[in-house]
Amino acid sequence: MKEPKSHTPSRHSPAPVLAGTILFALVLVLLVRLLTAGAIFRGTEEARQTVLESVAPSDSTAFSQLPCDPAMADGMYAAWQGEALAGYCVAVTADGFGGPMELMVGVSAQGSVTGVAILSHSETPGLGDGVDDPAFLERFLDLSGTVRIGTGSNAVEAVSGATESSRAVAQGVNQALAAVAAYSAEGGAVREEGEN
Known part of the structure; x- marks a missing residue:
């Protein structure tokens, strides 16, 4: 079959x-x-x-991006009050305890800190992340020159248990102050015709 x-x-x-x-x-x-x-x-x-x-000086009404040395800052903006230069806002990256820490620092036209904002960080939760506290960041206001962590003149007391993270913030503030000083030494920001 x-x-x-x-x-x-x-x-x-x-x-x-x-x-x-x-x-x-x-x-x-x-x-x-x-x-x-x-x-x-x-x-x-x-x-x-x-x-x-x-972070900008108070009463700033407009911002314009400026060229900057990438070795000194990640970005820089002029802060304007009408036609007058009020100061600068500088984006920097510092070396935090847990890795890179990105900050935006405001600096007056006279070279003193007007504000500090931490944009990102990888600091230890419960310790190093205390540098985000506005009370700590406000300690940098009106300082100029070289800021340090510690006590005395031109110093800011560290966040308890977060000395290295506090130093990173101071490092970022110092980078911004140095970038503004270098830019100002080259003539500073000039408002262009028709610029907002």
Whole structure:
């Protein structure tokens, strides 16, 4: 007797299905990025403006980005009161205990600290992250020259249990003060015609 031939069902290769799924996912990701890019950019711009206003000399009404030496600062902005230069806002990165610490430091046109904001850090929770405390950051206000951690003139007392993290903040403040001093020695910021 003859055995019937067995038919195996034809199998479709999974490659076209997989390629189609990947292509669909890529198109979806690109579409979402295009739709949210404007909102992300505006959010970033608004966040930058808020930080600049928080550290700048009081009554600053406008900010303009300045060229700066990347060895001294990550970014620098002039703070304006109408047509007059009120001071500068300087973005710096210091060496924290837990890694890089990014700060924005406001410096008056006369060279004293007007504000300090910590943008990011990796300090130990419960200890080093105490440098975020506004009461600690306010201790730097009105200081100039070279700031140190300790006691006495031109010194700021460290956050208890976070001496290295406190030194990182002082290092960032000193970087900003030095960047402003160097920029001012080269002539300082000049408001361009038609600049906001």
